[in-house]
Amino acid sequence: MGTDLMKMPKLTLHRKIVFWSTLVVATILIVYSIESILLIRNKLGEDIDYRLESEAHEIVQTFGLQNGQVKIIHEFEWEEPHHISEEDAIYIVYVDENRKEIIRSKNYEGKASPVSSLSFDSLKTTFKTNLINNIKIRFAAKPFRLEEKHRGWLITGMTFDGLKHVQSVILGVYAYIFPIAMLIAFLGSSVVARKALEPVLDISETVRNIHARNLNQELTVLDSKDEIAHLAETINNLLKRLRISFQTIRQFTANASHELKIPLSIVQAELEQLQKVDQDTLKNDSLERTKLELNRMAKLIDDLSTLAKADTNQIMIHKQSVWLNDIIHDEIERYRRNANEKHIALIAEQLPSVSVHADPHWMQVLASNLLDNAIKFSPNDSTIVVQIIEKDERFFELSVTDEGPGIHETEIEDITRRFYRSEPANNISGSGLGLSIVEWVAESHGGQIDFRNNVGGGLTVTLTIPK
Numbered sequence: 001m002g003t004d005l006m007k008m009p010k011l012t013l014h015r016k017i018v019f020w021s022t023l024v025v026a027t028i029l030i031v032y033s034i035e036s037i038l039l040i041r042n043k044l045g046e047d048i049d050y051r052l053e054s055e056a057h058e059i060v061q062t063f064g065l066q067n068g069q070v071k072i073i074h075e076f077e078w079e080e081p082h083h084i085s086e087e088d089a090i091y092i093v094y095v096d097e098n099r100k101e102i103i104r105s106k107n108y109e110g111k112a113s114p115v116s117s118l119s120f121d122s123l124k125t126t127f128k129t130n131l132i133n134n135i136k137i138r139f140a141a142k143p144f145r146l147e148e149k150h151r152g153w154l155i156t157g158m159t160f161d162g163l164k165h166v167q168s169v170i171l172g173v174y175a176y177i178f179p180i181a182m183l184i185a186f187l188g189s190s191v192v193a194r195k196a197l198e199p200v201l202d203i204s205e206t207v208r209n210i211h212a213r214n215l216n217q218e219l220t221v222l223d224s225k226d227e228i229a230h231l232a233e234t235i236n237n238l239l240k241r242l243r244i245s246f247q248t249i250r251q252f253t254a255n256a257s258h259e260l261k262i263p264l265s266i267v268q269a270e271l272e273q274l275q276k277v278d279q280d281t282l283k284n285d286s287l288e289r290t291k292l293e294l295n296r297m298a299k300l301i302d303d304l305s306t307l308a309k310a311d312t313n314q315i316m317i318h319k320q321s322v323w324l325n326d327i328i329h330d331e332i333e334r335y336r337r338n339a340n341e342k343h344i345a346l347i348a349e350q351l352p353s354v355s356v357h358a359d360p361h362w363m364q365v366l367a368s369n370l371l372d373n374a375i376k377f378s379p380n381d382s383t384i385v386v387q388i389i390e391k392d393e394r395f396f397e398l399s400v401t402d403e404g405p406g407i408h409e410t411e412i413e414d415i416t417r418r419f420y421r422s423e424p425a426n427n428i429s430g431s432g433l434g435l436s437i438v439e440w441v442a443e444s445h446g447g448q449i450d451f452r453n454n455v456g457g458g459l460t461v462t463l464t465i466p467k
Contacts, residue, residue: 013200014193021189022182029181033174040170044163045138052140052156053125055090059154060144063094070096070151072103083107089159091137096152114139114155122150136160199228207235216243306365306437317444322360324396324465325351328386331367335375343381346371350387354396356465358445366441369434370400370461377404377459395447396465403458412451438463 011019064073072078082090083105092105095115112132118141119126125142139157143150203219210217218239219232309315332346339346356363374384382403389397407415414420416439435449442449442463450462 014190014197017193017196018186018189021193022186025185025189026182029178033178037167037170041163041167044166048138048158048160048163049127049140052090052127052138052158053142055092056125056140056142056144056154056156059092059156060142063144063146063151065146070094070102070146078105088162091155091157093155093157094152095155097150099153102152108157114157118155120153132157200231203228203232203235210239317359317362319357319359319445321355322358322363324354324356324358324363324398325388327360327363328367328388328398331364331371332386334368335371338372338375339384342375342378344375344378345383347383347385348387349385350389352388352390354388354390356396356467358465362441362444366438366463367398369438370398370463373434374400374402374404374461378402379404391464394467396467398463398465399460401454401458401460403454403456406453406457406459407451409453415451416449 059077062072062074062077063070065071066073077083078092082088083092084107086107089107090105091108091111092103093101093108093114094103095101099115099120101113101115114130114132114137117130118128118139120141120143122143125140127138127140129136129138131137137157137159139155141153141155143153145151206217206219218236221229221232221236223229306315328351329348332348336346371384371386378384384403385399385401387397387399387401389399391397416435418433418436439449442465445465447463447465450464452460452462454460
């Protein structure tokens with residue numbers, strides 16, 4: 001069997017608490033049961049010894065002297081049921097000072113004599129357990145005196161049947177109580193764990209919904225001053241530090257974008273003017289490459305500025321009723337020249353008249369970035385298909401399908417991360433910000449973006465847009 005199959009599944013914190021709580025309760029119950037049985041057994045053993053000595057004391061009172069001989073002068077005690085029958089039996093054997101057996105109770109007749117195996121003391125009672133006829137019997141040898149003279153020992157004995165019965169009853173009770181107690185412990189620990197972890201789950205859910213654009217959100221700090229409150233306070237302090245760091249980065253990005261945009265515009269204008277005035281001084285191909293790189297830099301700065309403003313909520317979304325199909329048609333025509341340079345067919349396969357409640361400028365930015373990406377990643381002599389489909393009563397789907405290299409499944413979650421460049425994009429120009437802007441536009445309109453590799457190759461980008 002492989003090691004993977006032998007690995008135990010990982011338990012959640014809730015299940016760990018329930019498991020260990022139940023295990024602790026089970027251990028306590030087992031230890032308590034064993035300890036209580038031992039204590040009860042010892043107590044019952046002490047009670048047996050006490051009863052044997054008490055019974056011997058009563059039997060001693062039945063003896064007297066007749067002609068200098070020890071005789072039974074009160075027969076009634078010897079005739080009691082527990083001295084005659086085996087039910088709750090107490091055996092009696094009288095031995096003289098020479099340890100010679102003189103008298104037996106009726107219920108001990110026919111049994112082996114215990115005298116040879118007992119220890120005798122003329123001053124105190126001694127106890128010993130012997131195996132008589134394969135039955136364990138507890139004996140007490142009590143010395144007794146008549147007329148100030150030692151007259152022998154009175155031996156009383158009992159089996160352990162009563163002790164065994166009590167033990168079996170206790171074990172039966174424990175066998176009945178133990179499963180119930182374990183069930184109660186399991187259910188109780190489950191409820192307690194759920195209640196104890198509710199604040200942690202609330203914290204987890206709140207933190208899950210906190211991202212770079214809503215770092216102002218904070219956790220509710222409980223008044224309990226316990227570990228959960230300390231955790232919430234620690235996370236709030238962490239969020240505060242992150243908020244300050246993000247604000248610093250955003251402010252730097254915004255300032256850098258603003259400061260770079262002006263000199264870049266001046267350089268672009270100067271180059272265009274230089275190209276008109278003195279075309280012989282600079283080669284046209286060098287000038288065109290310079291202008292191309294300047295345009296890319298300008299696009300990068302515009303994208304950085306857009307995202308920086310979006311992060312700081314400086315961009316206002318002005319929604320109105322717009323025809324999404326008209327925006328898509330306009331952008332397709334705007335990018336038709338770029339597509340023709342690579343012999344790419346831009347096909348509006350299904351663009352019904354669709355009216356959505358959105359900001360027309362940002363819908364145009366969204367469509368522009370999608371088409372720009374699709375054209376850049378599509379090979380020559382390929383096809384790009386744009387469709388608008390009504391998903392349900394609330395949403396439309398705008399999809400752009402290309403025949404490019406697609407994207408590795410492991411990179412899908414990272415594709416909208418800023419400046420992220422997937423492996424197929426390493427040799428393609430771009431800043432890695434376009435899809436970040438597309439995602440922001442979609443989310444700010446209540447939609448979402450989805451990426452799916454096509455079966456025959458290429459990538460389909462789908463935007464879900466509310467009506």
